[in-house]
Amino acid sequence: MKFCSSCGSADITHSIPKDDNRLRFVCASCEEIFYHNPKMVVGCIAEWQGKILMCKRAIEPRHGKWTLPAGFMENEETVHAAAARETQEEAQAEVANMSLYTIYNLPHISQVYIMFRADLVAGKASPGIESLEVALMDEAEIPWDDLAFPVIRESLLHYFEDRRHGEFTMHYGDIRRLENTELEIKHY
């Protein structure tokens, strides 16, 4: 942040406001404080006849890698409506019977991933503008070494494990990229 978006001043400080305990961008001219908060990324594990809807990314980051349909939640949405919208946008697919399934903290990138289980309506899907292709995959067909993000791998691992056990339970955890680039994964 180089300029104040309220008054246009270039006199932006990175300082701790009164009664606060964190560094914020503060305009020294008009005194406005700018807060930056974590973002929610929301999506679906959409199933049709035992197969899961996967999307091959047409955008960076991780162009060409496989993922579940998911994206940034928008203002004035609900979490489930955003997850359904992302599935529609990325795979032109409709979902039904959504259930909250996984919540993962990704604190190193200030994101919270929230995924729903859902039924893929009529098994119909085709690539949206952010996907190169879409596919319905069973567990053996998932390209485990070619997934876009660790959170996608964790969500799918839980899904297939829960399905084998005949019971889906909610999962909450952290996936953290450490400074040595290793992943630290915690389940609560």
Add this chain to the structure above:
Amino acid sequence: MKFCSSCGSADITHSIPKDDNRLRFVCASCEEIFYHNPKMVVGCIAEWQGKILMCKRAIEPRHGKWTLPAGFMENEETVHAAAARETQEEAQAEVANMSLYTIYNLPHISQVYIMFRADLVAGKASPGIESLEVALMDEAEIPWDDLAFPVIRESLLHYFEDRRHGEFTMHYGDIRRLENTELEIKHY
């Protein structure tokens, strides 16, 4: 948003960028797109010997009204760490044995509320800088007509109902303020 925070230009448009479908603030000079996303508000229902930790707000909005300790999640936090931090800041209280409990969409104000159940360690609490007072209350003592926000009321109602039934289950729903100012509450 009146000025571009990257280049300082006052030539900010409210327009739909290429490959997007929503209005964004876009700088016509440097072409930067500014995204605004929902915020997470996180907190705790902290219990000690059957009583719940409540805080009387020392800040606006709803100064003087009662609430559960909760506040905006910060960058680089996890949801549970943020909920524990807010409880520490608002009630100088430590929590243990946290369990994810309620998630409420408040789409009219672009917030998602996430509350945890937790044990209040040693029953110790005192007002933080954002609280006028704190109190441990049983169900009959909750000031139902003097609560700060509908989401606090809903979370507490579920809590006491679940406790009566001897089993806590996760709750997910929407609380929406309609244009006629009525509340619409949905549970999924």
